[in-house]
Amino acid sequence: MTDTNDTNAGGGAEGPDDGPARRRRRVIGTPPATGPALAAEDPREAAEAGAAYPGMFHARPEKEQRSGERWASVAFLVAMVAGIGFFVAYFAFRIGEHAPEGSATLAARYSNFGLGLSLAIALLAIAVGMTIWVRKVMPHYEVVDERHDPPSGGERREFGDYFMKGANESGIVKRPMLRRTLLLAMVPLGLAPIVLLRDLGPNNIEVLRHTAWAPGPDGRPRRLLIEGTNQPILAAEFDSPGSIITVLPEPDPGEDGHEGHLSLTEQAKAVTLLIKMRPEELALPPERLDFTIDGIIAYSKVCTHVGCAAALYEQTTHRILCPCHQSTFDARNGGEVIFGPAGRALPMLPLAVDSEGYLVAVSDYPDAVGPSFWERGPNFWERGNEHLDPEEGS
Amino acid sequence: MNWITARRRHPLMGYAVVFFALVAIGTLWAVLAPNADRAEARTQEAGATQQDLAAGQALFEQSCSSCHGIDGQGRNGMPSLQGVGAAAVDFQVSTGRMPSMNPDVQMPRKPPVFTEEQIDQLAAYVSTSFGGGPEIPASVDPDEDYARGDIELGQRVFMSNCAQCHNFVGQGGALTGGRFAPELTESTPEQIYEALISGPGAMPVFDDETLTPEEKLGIINYIVTVRAEPDSGGLFNLGRLGPSSEGLVAWTVGIGLIVAAAMWITARQREND
Known part of the structure; x- marks a missing residue:
């Protein structure tokens, strides 16, 4: 330590008015401190003189400022147009259930592209305008910030002065074109969250409680079809212990005798893991055995934590693992959580066998599948149900 | 010695010592670790002169019965072979999982x-003595016939029933309790078929009523086709998640390293010179 390092040694007792004789410790990357120290002058005094630090204030030529003002305004106008484009894209491309028939995927792609592109242009143009503003219009300082004394009563007024001085120097006061175009650019972006959030409601909570397993219009229970092959399953043939297969509900027949199909959303909600184990391996209370057929048991494949596909079934341990957050469910006892963040058991699908021997779902899932939601309420067994009432789940 | 003496106080010397110690331990382990599985292989091959069931019985009693029991009932928590069938034996032995000198949570x-020939003898003995199990139907030879499988259907079935554990291109993944779903990069079509019908280890069973042999050929065709695709995953594979994800990892790790380096550089900077 040498005698030039007294800035640290002296601690907080020293203020900025220690006198011009004090030498500053050199900071790496800065030029050597030649001549009188920069911080020697009192900032307030200097501010009143018109510039914070004599010799370190560079105002731009008026011509450059005016050109910067124009270009920044152009950028802000571009941002405004792009911001309006965001709304156009939002309302022009109807997605989800509002999408034109048969082109939901394409509509979603166009919508994403339009929203993303317009928002990106708007934000980029604002940034470009700001940058031009700073580089061409605002004066340029070389500033040294000293540590301040603890705040005192005068601080508030000082801040107000400082703020107004900054506003004046930035040009926002005396250059109305910049001010107005910036406001124009911000208006659509400011409105966007309001419009977007408004579309989140009102929620139709009941949608979350039902899946495509509910019996069709004719009241016939739906068969379990193997996902991919669309084959129904004979209960007597699904007989190898340790078997699993992913199933979907039989869709309503299509019009004009065409095969019906489920939308991707319906498939995602209704997807079910069918498991066969030895009947003696099940550890279910008697009333819940109604849901199974000779050791065949069906669970929702949608994890009750955040909805990943929980289907990593180990036939030796009868665990169903969700790969996303390692929630682990016990397939023997009704899908109770044995590990991980999931908060409730996997819903069980009540199974039966129809007159031709095929596996069918008696009703919809009696509990909502997938992640929990505020309005979900107690689950099927907590509601005190001992036996399944087909009306209940459908 | 002078060279070491001069540098033993170098700041990087500690790292160098740890590095060389780890390399030395790893090399020693690789040289000295027991490798009895291979040693036994040679003795078994030398002794296999008999035929069929008798030969299979001899193999079984020599290599399998210590864990699975002379009667195939299993013991001390080792699995029973009652009713597993020839396909399961062929899968376990032809993939080298059995016989295992070191029974663990899962055999690699x-x-x-x-x-x-020996595997066939062993499989014949196990299925006749301890009861048969699921078999590949005589009408199907997976190694020959897989190419006629419907690959699109196979992909759909694979995605909904296999990919959750084995990854969408068969790269494998983790399960509970130290178990894992192995990668399918080396499995032969016949082994895949056998695994589907026998459900080795924690893997579920997909019998021929649930997925017909033709549908199974589709699954096998998908696996064989997709693993032959050129891997565009860049330097590291990352389960064939593709160059974008690899780029993300490289970016994150790389930026982290650069930040660490920057902190290190500034921390070492001397003052005022």
Whole structure:
């Protein structure tokens, strides 16, 4: 330590008015401190003189400022147009259930592209305008910030002065074109969250409680079809212990005798893991055995934590693992959580066998599948149900 | 010695010592670790002169019965072979998982210990003595026929029933309790078929009523086709998640390293010179 390092040694007792004789410790990357120290002058005094630090204030030529003002305004106008484009894209491309028939995927792609592109242009143009503003219009300082004394009563007024001085120097006061175009650019972006959030409601909570397993219009229970092959399953043939297969509900027949199909959303909600184990391996209370057929048991494949596909079934341990957050469910006892963040058991699908021997779902899932939601309420067994009432789940 | 003496106080010397110690330990382990599986392979091959059931019985009593029991009932928590069938035996032995000198949570794939002929003898003995199990139907030879499988259907079935554990291109993944779904990069079509019908280890069973042999050929065709695709995953594979994800990892790790380096550089900077 040498005698030039007294800035640290002296601690907080020293203020900025220690006198011009004090030498500053050199900071790496800065030029050597030649001549009188920069911080020697009192900032307030200097501010009143018109510039914070004599010799370190560079105002731009008026011509450059005016050109910067124009270009920044152009950028802000571009941002405004792009911001309006965001709304156009939002309302022009109807997605989800509002999408034109048969082109939901394409509509979603166009919508994403339009929203993303317009928002990106708007934000980029604002940034470009700001940058031009700073580089061409605002004066340029070389500033040294000293540590301040603890705040005192005068601080508030000082801040107000400082703020107004900054506003004046930035040009926002005396250059109305910049001010107005910036406001124009911000208006659509400011409105966007309001419009977007408004579309989140009102929620139709009941949608979350039902899946495509509910019996069709004719009241016939739906068969379990193997996902991919669309084959129904004979209960007597699904007989190898340790078997699993992913199933979907039989869709309503299509019009004009065409095969019906489920939308991707319906498939995602209704997807079910069918498991066969030895009947003696099940550890279910008697009333819940109604849901199974000779050791065949069906669970929702949608994890009750955040909805990943929980289907990593180990036939030796009868665990169903969700790969996303390692929630682990016990397939023997009704899908109770044995590990991980999931908060409730996997819903069980009540199974039966129809007159031709095929596996069918008696009703919809009696509990909502997938992640929990505020309005979900107690689950099927907590509601005190001992036996399944087909009306209940459908 | 002078060279070391001069540098032993170098700041990087500690790292160098740890590095060389780890390399030395790893090399010693690789040289000295027991490798009895291979040793046994040679003795078994030398002794396999008999035929069929008798030969299979001899193989079984020599290599399998210590864990599975002379009667195939299993013991001390080792699995019973009652009713597992020839396909399960062929899968376990031809993938080198059995016989295992070191029964663990899960056996990894290894070079097979027995020849094909010996495996057939062993499978015949196990299925006749301890009861048959699921078999590949005589009408299907997966190694020959897989190419006629419907690959699109196979992909759909694979995605909904296999990909959750084995990854969408068969790269494998983790399960609970230290188990894992192995990668399918080396499995032969016949082994995949056998695994589907026998459900080895924690893997579920997909019998021929649930997924017909033709549908199974589609699954096998998908696996064989997709693993032959050129891997565009860049330097590291990352389960074939693709160059974008690899780029993300490289970016994150790389930026982290650069930040660490920057902190290190500034921390070492001397003052005022």
